[in-house]
Amino acid sequence: MSSTTPTRQQITPELRKWIVDQAQAGHSAESVLKSMLASGWSEDVAVEAMESTLRGHLEEQAQQQGLPPALRVPDPNLDESPLYIDAGDRRVCVLQAMYNPRVVVFGDLLSHEECDALIEAAKPRLARSLTVATKTGGEEINADRTSNGMFFQRGENELVSRIEARIAKLVNWPVENGEGLQILQYGPGAEYKPHFDYFDPKEPGTPTILRRGGQRVGTLIMYLGEPEKGGGTVFPDVHLEVSPRKGNGVFFSYDRPHPSTRSLHGGSPVLAGTKWIATKWLREGKFV
Numbered sequence: 001m002s003s004t005t006p007t008r009q010q011i012t013p014e015l016r017k018w019i020v021d022q023a024q025a026g027h028s029a030e031s032v033l034k035s036m037l038a039s040g041w042s043e044d045v046a047v048e049a050m051e052s053t054l055r056g057h058l059e060e061q062a063q064q065q066g067l068p069p070a071l072r073v074p075d076p077n078l079d080e081s082p083l084y085i086d087a088g089d090r091r092v093c094v095l096q097a098m099y100n101p102r103v104v105v106f107g108d109l110l111s112h113e114e115c116d117a118l119i120e121a122a123k124p125r126l127a128r129s130l131t132v133a134t135k136t137g138g139e140e141i142n143a144d145r146t147s148n149g150m151f152f153q154r155g156e157n158e159l160v161s162r163i164e165a166r167i168a169k170l171v172n173w174p175v176e177n178g179e180g181l182q183i184l185q186y187g188p189g190a191e192y193k194p195h196f197d198y199f200d201p202k203e204p205g206t207p208t209i210l211r212r213g214g215q216r217v218g219t220l221i222m223y224l225g226e227p228e229k230g231g232g233t234v235f236p237d238v239h240l241e242v243s244p245r246k247g248n249g250v251f252f253s254y255d256r257p258h259p260s261t262r263s264l265h266g267g268s269p270v271l272a273g274t275k276w277i278a279t280k281w282l283r284e285g286k287f288v
Contacts, residue, residue: 074173230271
């Protein structure tokens, strides 16, 4: 490995091969970076070379294993481990962050007044919740989902528009890439068994669904009303449960429509009381 003069450093195929060789030999990213700096590479070029090379290498390996290509995903800016994020009209707390899978728990995402207003606006329009019918691209009742729900159109009213703009800033994703806000009510015993939110490429109805904005790449669940017991959001693959505290939310992303994302999740049965949530699904493109 060698470097050129500092003003002409370029990321060459030889450098990329060397980085991959080091990774395959089991050397840590920190030790590889130190070797590059000792050889005269500037830190910004070295970091860029490592990130782009290893990302490409992992993607190539994934596709060789038959996985779908990775997609760009929404992602909160947590590079400096902030305690709070500026979401435009509100300062949101970062309570917990996991990187694989990407799961972030937010505090004070919604005010209690906003939670109550969404519930009251939703009540007259509630009906048995449907799921996407992957065989046809339509909707259907699913025995795994025992809740009542409704959808707001994107930007339907001032409250919905305000929350959608907050979400867009929070997770760095365009408002127009979001599906309409869904409100769900879970009474005692109601649940949503573990499932994935992306659309399975193998199902015949998926091409029809994807015409409306491409794949789902992220989900934000916001808790509007607390049950007395139960009702947490569970991630079975990583043994994580998020408590449904009013005003908080849990965000997770999935960069390819495949179980390897470990984005399997569900809503645990409500054991006492009633749980209310608002769900925002984010697509890779403009949702129409």
